[in-house]
Amino acid sequence: MSSVSVLEYGEPYIRGETITYKIIVISTSETRAFRGLSTSIDTFIGNVFTSIEISPFATLKTFLGYLASLSGKDLTRLLLRYADENTLSLFMKIKPVDIRKLVALLLWIESRYDVYGKPLLDLVFDPETNEFQFLNIVLPECDWGPWRKIVKEIKREMKRNGLEEMTSKVSIVCLRGLLEPTL
């Protein structure tokens, strides 16, 4: 059984400011025979561990590299960081984009835009036709001001890293920004 856990640590940056780093440790679904350290156990079968460092300076390419060897099951588990079971099951039914690319994108957005809260995934369906429209990546703590700039940065990073086709399937939403004009 694979599992995902997160370690967090802070490092001094400038003038007393601290940068938070996160390390996601995945006990993957891949099993392997390991040599035992004690004399009583020769070998044992265990899950292979892998780790992903969420650093604010990492590029999307870095995350695509981290995920290259993960199985579909492990990617699904990682996607649950950003979607609940309900959303995940809808996503898996439609599979509008490649899950590996989507998880890499979410990890990169989490690292780059940490200040706006952990991104959350949602699906948009048209209420008249019930047809799937696009995926929303929601930044919960982000308001109207930086919204356009963030969209441009994210979509350009996607285009630079071979995710051009995905730019038309994914929409970036600053939640506070979307609801701001109403006040």
Next chain:
Amino acid sequence: MSSRSFRADALRPDYFINLVEELISNGKIRDEVCVRRLLSALYFSLFNYWASIKYDKGARRKGPKQDRFDYKEFHEDLLREELDVELNLLYTYRVAVDHYILNPTIIQIYNREIVRLMTRDRQEVHIGINVLRKAIEAARTILKQISSLVKNTC
């Protein structure tokens, strides 16, 4: 010179968008029904215009005359052009005004964590004149890009 009439010439929404703006400046929008209908009309004026440009360029889709286009294709073209802000504003409020009766309301969201955050912070969709003003800005931005965005994607 071709004598063919182009649908996009008839469906270009500049005048309509200006008209909505004038109605606001002249204080003619007095109730929620006006706000709801105009918001919806702004979205559909752009959708029609986008589809007409595609049609003029030879794209054929559904219906007896193959002139019925899907929202999804429209949305994908806008997202490809990085118009996420404008699309989200127009589409979210268009869905709210056409399909939801309460004001403020919360439109369908599948991820319960987002709903939890919205409820916690009392973030709801309020339908009023301020949204209509923002929708006009968004409509102008989309209109500006629509002509160029369909150039290479027929």
